[in-house]
Amino acid sequence: MTFRVVQWGTGSVGKHALRTILGRPGLELVGLRVYNPDKAGQDAGDFVDAPATGVLATDDVDAILALGADCVNYNALGATESAADAVIDDLELLLRSGCNVTSSAPESLIYPRVAPRAVVERLEKACADGGSSLFVSGVNPGFSMDVLPITMTRLSREIERVHSIEVLDMVEYASRSAMYFMGFGQSPEAPAPLDTMHATPDTSPFYASLAMTADAVGFELEDYRYEREVGLAAETFEVSAGTIERGTIAVVKMGVYGVAKGRDVLANEWVWRISNDVRPDWGIGEYWEMEIEGDPSMKLVLEARTKLDSKRVVSITVATACVNAIPTVVAAAPGLHSPIDLPMWGGGHLA
Amino acid sequence: MSTYQVIQWGTGNVGRHSLRGILERPELELVGLRAYNPEKIGVDAGKLLGDSPVGVVATDDVDALLALDADCVVYNALGTTLVSLDQPVDDLARILESGKDCIASAIDLFIFVQRGVAPAFLTDELIDRLERACERGGSTLYGTGMTPGFALDLLPVTLTRVCRNVEHVRITEIVNLRDYRSTMMEFMGFGLPPDFDAEMYKLFEDPPNSPYAASLAMVAHALGAGLDSITYEREVATLDEPLEVAAGVMAPGTNVATRFWFTGHSGGRPLVTIEYVWRLTDDVRPDWPVGHCKWEVEVTGDPGIRSEVEFSTETDAKRPTSITVAMHCLNAIPAVVAAPPGIVSHFDLPVFGGRALDRAPRTHTG
Numbered sequence: 001m002t003f004r005v006v007q008w009g010t011g012s013v014g015k016h017a018l019r020t021i022l023g024r025p026g027l028e029l030v031g032l033r034v035y036n037p038d039k040a041g042q043d044a045g046d047f048v049d050a051p052a053t054g055v056l057a058t059d060d061v062d063a064i065l066a067l068g069a070d071c072v073n074y075n076a077l078g079a080t081e082s083a084a085d086a087v088i089d090d091l092e093l094l095l096r097s098g099c100n101v102t103s104s105a106p107e108s109l110i111y112p113r114v115a116p117r118a119v120v121e122r123l124e125k126a127c128a129d130g131g132s133s134l135f136v137s138g139v140n141p142g143f144s145m146d147v148l149p150i151t152m153t154r155l156s157r158e159i160e161r162v163h164s165i166e167v168l169d170m171v172e173y174a175s176r177s178a179m180y181f182m183g184f185g186q187s188p189e190a191p192a193p194l195d196t197m198h199a200t201p202d203t204s205p206f207y208a209s210l211a212m213t214a215d216a217v218g219f220e221l222e223d224y225r226y227e228r229e230v231g232l233a234a235e236t237f238e239v240s241a242g243t244i245e246r247g248t249i250a251v252v253k254m255g256v257y258g259v260a261k262g263r264d265v266l267a268n269e270w271v272w273r274i275s276n277d278v279r280p281d282w283g284i285g286e287y288w289e290m291e292i293e294g295d296p297s298m299k300l301v302l303e304a305r306t307k308l309d310s311k312r313v314v315s316i317t318v319a320t321a322c323v324n325a326i327p328t329v330v331a332a333a334p335g336l337h338s339p340i341d342l343p344m345w346g347g348g349h350l351a
Numbered sequence: 352m353s354t355y356q357v358i359q360w361g362t363g364n365v366g367r368h369s370l371r372g373i374l375e376r377p378e379l380e381l382v383g384l385r386a387y388n389p390e391k392i393g394v395d396a397g398k399l400l401g402d403s404p405v406g407v408v409a410t411d412d413v414d415a416l417l418a419l420d421a422d423c424v425v426y427n428a429l430g431t432t433l434v435s436l437d438q439p440v441d442d443l444a445r446i447l448e449s450g451k452d453c454i455a456s457a458i459d460l461f462i463f464v465q466r467g468v469a470p471a472f473l474t475d476e477l478i479d480r481l482e483r484a485c486e487r488g489g490s491t492l493y494g495t496g497m498t499p500g501f502a503l504d505l506l507p508v509t510l511t512r513v514c515r516n517v518e519h520v521r522i523t524e525i526v527n528l529r530d531y532r533s534t535m536m537e538f539m540g541f542g543l544p545p546d547f548d549a550e551m552y553k554l555f556e557d558p559p560n561s562p563y564a565a566s567l568a569m570v571a572h573a574l575g576a577g578l579d580s581i582t583y584e585r586e587v588a589t590l591d592e593p594l595e596v597a598a599g600v601m602a603p604g605t606n607v608a609t610r611f612w613f614t615g616h617s618g619g620r621p622l623v624t625i626e627y628v629w630r631l632t633d634d635v636r637p638d639w640p641v642g643h644c645k646w647e648v649e650v651t652g653d654p655g656i657r658s659e660v661e662f663s664t665e666t667d668a669k670r671p672t673s674i675t676v677a678m679h680c681l682n683a684i685p686a687v688v689a690a691p692p693g694i695v696s697h698f699d700l701p702v703f704g705g706r707a708l709d710r711a712p713r714t715h716t717g
Contacts, residue, residue: 016515019515023515139513148510150702150704151506151702152660153682153705154501154505154678154679154682154683154704154705155501155674155679155682155705156704157368157372157708158708159705159706159707159708216702216703216704217705217707218707265707295665295674296662296663296664296675298661299660300660300661302656304513304655305656306655313654316513316653317513317654319515320512320514324511324513325512339702340701340702341701341702342702343698343699343700344505344508344697345512346508346509346512346514346517346570346574347511347512347515347517348515348574
């Protein structure tokens with residue numbers, strides 16, 4: 001069975017998704033939505049250095065809707081940062097037209113149970129009207145701190161605590177604005193946009209995994225909290241995005257914790273670094289690790305490597321978390337789906 | 352919280368763990384217990400575990416069990432499957448026809464029942480019979496376990512959710528059996544000459560019907576591929592001196608470590624390999640992986656993935672084999688009871704987790 005797919009967006013995630021769709025037997029690219037009018041009319045293959053496909057990029061949404069595709073893979077993150085409502089409008093339009101949607105935005109919809117009610121109701125109505133399904137996912141949330149540890153607990157007799165850690169090396173990656181946003185090169189006393197964002201589930205994607213895991217294993221969370229620790233540069237050093245002065249932030253460790261029965265039962269931690277010399281005890285490299293404390297106790301370490309995209313796996317895994325779901329989402333009953341209410345699926349096999 | 356009425360079928364290595372799990376979980380209620388050993392018949396389920404009585408006694412009266420009202424049967428009667436599949440298939444058909452869902456760990460190959468993909472013994476006739484039983488009873492059959500059922504299929508497939516392409520998936524189980532007091536050592540070939548055809552190896556002579564065929568087929572199917580063939584290879588390692596382990600003394604020149612692997616080929620090239628490294632000592636073949644009890648998953652592709660999973664438990668000679676099979680069955684109950692009638696697999700059930708038991712944490716480090 002072949003599914004007719006539209007790729008929506010050609011940014012860092014969208015390009016990976018486009019490449020994945022083009023290489024995948026079972027998926028046929030029938031449309032490509034771009035935002036920049038200068039890119040309209042270019043062949044889809046040109047965006048990923050692939051042979052011409054005959055599918056031309058367009059910025060005409062009506063033309064996309066007229067294709068009657070089985071699924072739109074929506075990766076327009078750039079559009080969502082400034083105009084979150086516009087994304088919901090797009091999703092609503094697509095779903096109402098009868099098109100299924102897999103999407104990496106907005107992250108607030110990854111776990112619909114805890115998503116804003118009004119948005120969920122709007123999109124549920126659109127799914128019902130169009131007989132279509134929406135699935136929003138990334139790699140974290142959407143995989144490494146929810147689907148994976150939850151799947152591990154299928155073997156559990158007792159679960160005392162689920163502890164997941166993401167360790168990422170951002171030295172090659174961080175743009176100047178991202179460096180500022182994450183606090184790198186800042187004084188530890190400086191106000192951190194990250195703290196404001198993650199202090200509440202209303203603005204932070206970090207809590208979706210907590211809610212999914214708590215629901216899946218039956219933890220009734222009484223409380224949650226966010227914490228940030230930082231590691232400071234011992235010497236001034238240079239990275240591609242600028243100079244990191246001695247005494248400023250070179251490593252951030254963020255954690256969100258879920259409390260039940262008066263203790264932490266869920267601990268999700270992120271260690272993002274631009275120096276391996278600072279706080280190496282927090283973890284070095286790029287990996288996810290999860291530990292289920294209980295009986296049996298389990299520990300899983302996961303490393304993913306790609307040669308594409310400055311060798312960083314974040315964008316490609318966000319893309320594949322969406323694209324690989326397409327056959328399952330198309331087959332699902334109409335409505336909003338989360339990463340944990342659909343059955344097992346795997347990644348692509350290139351013939 | 353919904354509660355589920357459960358019949359436990361079998362009280363062996365896995366069945367005892369399931370029984371204890373059913374009794375200790377608030378959402379599960381034991382309503383019947385099938386035992387085989389005459390000494391267990393008539394004994395209270397709680398007493399079988401050395402605990403206080405619970406008011407349900409073990410029985411070998413299958414008609415009486417099937418007449419009970421229950422949501423689900425947990426079928427862990429591995430002993431019945433070793434001679435022939437006739438008895439367990441009869442049991443399953445009767446359970447399903449009686450309107451009870453059934454979660455079975457006993458028949459490895461039932462983790463993936465797909466016509467034309469499944470191994471030869473899963474004939475159309477057999478599948479038809481079970482499907483009819485599901486239809487008559489409005490009931491669901493789910494086969495699951497640990498290997499297969501989790502480490503060889505669900506886990507690697509789930510990891511590939513983030514892959515753009517997959518060239519090859521290798522799953523390696525690494526176990527050191529040094530402290531394992533088992534009567535199965537000879538069965539597994541340990542302490543025997545390297546060229547001796549141990550009983551376990553005979554099970555592998557027909558790879559497409561080996562216990563690993565279902566996992567190989569399942570991983571391939573999840574990747575959108577079919578398998579042309581399944582091959583099997585084996586290597587053993589010996590020592591020049593005797594080796595003393597918990598199960599006894601292994602004579603010089605006999606097998607003290609085994610590596611065997613099954614490969615599913617697709618389009619003329621290897622796609623999925625399930626590999627076992629079982630050691631009594633780490634002093635031979637340092638080029639083979641070493642570890643106490645772990646699984647490695649290596650996905651060659653983009654992104655390439657390396658993952659390692661380790662388990663530990665204080666029960667069962669510290670081997671988590673039986674308990675994980677049992678827990679996978681119990682944790683599946685809500686999803687299986689909610690599923691539509693028919694034979695289901697990982698491809699049909701949603702992602703689900705275990706249940707956190709409401710008890711104080713034991714002291715632990717880390």
